[in-house]
Amino acid sequence: MKRYQPERVLLDSRAREWPLTGVILERLSGVPVEEVREVRPLIESLKNTRDPIGAGKRTLFLTVDEGRSFKPFPESEPYLSCDYFTLHVAEGCDLECSYCILQAYLTNPFLTVYVNVPEMLGNLERFLADHRERFFRIGTGQLSDSLSLDHITGFSEILTRFFSKQPNAVVELKTKSDNISRLLSLSSGGRTIVSWSLNRESVQKKEEHKTASLEERLAAAGKIARQTDHRVGFHFDPLVDSPGCESEYLAMIEKLFCEVPSEKIAWISLGCLRFMPELKPIMEERFPKSPLPAGEWIKGMDGKMRYFKPRRIELYAQLRDAIRSRAPGVTLYLSMESPEVWREVFGVEHSKESVCRMLDSAARAAKKDF
Numbered sequence: 001m002k003r004y005q006p007e008r009v010l011l012d013s014r015a016r017e018w019p020l021t022g023v024i025l026e027r028l029s030g031v032p033v034e035e036v037r038e039v040r041p042l043i044e045s046l047k048n049t050r051d052p053i054g055a056g057k058r059t060l061f062l063t064v065d066e067g068r069s070f071k072p073f074p075e076s077e078p079y080l081s082c083d084y085f086t087l088h089v090a091e092g093c094d095l096e097c098s099y100c101i102l103q104a105y106l107t108n109p110f111l112t113v114y115v116n117v118p119e120m121l122g123n124l125e126r127f128l129a130d131h132r133e134r135f136f137r138i139g140t141g142q143l144s145d146s147l148s149l150d151h152i153t154g155f156s157e158i159l160t161r162f163f164s165k166q167p168n169a170v171v172e173l174k175t176k177s178d179n180i181s182r183l184l185s186l187s188s189g190g191r192t193i194v195s196w197s198l199n200r201e202s203v204q205k206k207e208e209h210k211t212a213s214l215e216e217r218l219a220a221a222g223k224i225a226r227q228t229d230h231r232v233g234f235h236f237d238p239l240v241d242s243p244g245c246e247s248e249y250l251a252m253i254e255k256l257f258c259e260v261p262s263e264k265i266a267w268i269s270l271g272c273l274r275f276m277p278e279l280k281p282i283m284e285e286r287f288p289k290s291p292l293p294a295g296e297w298i299k300g301m302d303g304k305m306r307y308f309k310p311r312r313i314e315l316y317a318q319l320r321d322a323i324r325s326r327a328p329g330v331t332l333y334l335s336m337e338s339p340e341v342w343r344e345v346f347g348v349e350h351s352k353e354s355v356c357r358m359l360d361s362a363a364r365a366a367k368k369d370f
């Protein structure tokens with residue numbers, strides 16, 4: 001997989017004082033740097049170009065976070081959530097998945113990196129210390145890919161060192177890249193979970209542009225699982241339906257268990273493709289060859305477009321059986337589905353509390369002292 005290199009760096013003048021800025025500029029020596037006091041006018045003029053989203057990805061914007069970096073993952077009432085927290089060290093993604101929600105969600109198209117990470121982590125450390133009675137699962141992959149810029153930012157190292165010292169939290173680094181070289185030489189005591197979004201081969205090739213291939217992702221996961229004390233996770237999300245797609249998903253599951261020892265897997269999630277209606281015209285414009293916007297969709301209880309419920313249940317059940325036959329004890333959960341769908345798929349009642357308990361226990365599993 002080709003590593004990202006920006007065409008230019010925009011440097012917020014407030015970011016200059018942070019040591020990470022110097023480190024990043026050194027790693028990008030030769031890339032033109034433009035210092036700015038106010039980025040808004042540049043964002044506005046970018047919006048007048050033909051493809052602001054694509055153009056924005058070619059610029060790396062170094063700035064400082066103003067205290068909004070650590071948040072609960074937004075929950076959607078009718079669906080079971082799991083008390084997941086997000087840490088935004090970056091916003092935007094260099095990869096180009098046709099279905100990426102960020103295309104409709106982010107108002108700043110520049111690939112944004114927050115360099116005041118020590119300040120963010122200082123605040124987070126105090127928060128975790130003030131809530132020792134609770135356990136936290138925290139991820140960085142909600143508004144960006146956690147690892148695709150790691151050769152430039154080194155966030156995996158900073159975060160792994162930080163979380164290895166936190167008694168009541170784990171960090172999940174979620175990616176569609178194979179950018180794992182820093183992680184191979186680090187120890188996390190099981191408090192870093194490196195997870196991959198996986199899709200069947202034809203979806204990866206046609207819809208997940210610039211990402212690592214399925215083979216590259218699985219090879220990277222195998223290395224992490226065998227050569228480090230980090231654990232791995234997998235998100236079969238978004239599952240993309242098409243006639244006969246099951247056989248391709250089952251082949252993907254076979255490959256996964258050939259590459260990765262199941263005892264190193266913290267969790268596997270399943271989630272069918274869903275998107276806000278506002279994303280549809282953006283997908284049509286930016287990815288005219290993609291068949292996804294023209295699929296058969298119904299509006300879910302959260303306003304997002306989804307496949308029909310019986311079809312979602314059918315897909316989940318087939319993948320559940322394939323996963324359970326290879327790894328009966330692995331923690332398996334559904335992403336953004338109702339209690340009814342959970343019951344149909346797993347045959348038992350689940351609540352938000354039971355899902356949280358299951359995932360907390362999976363997160364703690366590697367270390368007895370959690």
Ligand code: SF4
Pocket residue numbers: 092093094095096097099100101102143144145175176
């Ligand atoms: S890897 Fe994730 S964040 Fe990046 S483009 Fe794809 S869906 Fe969006």
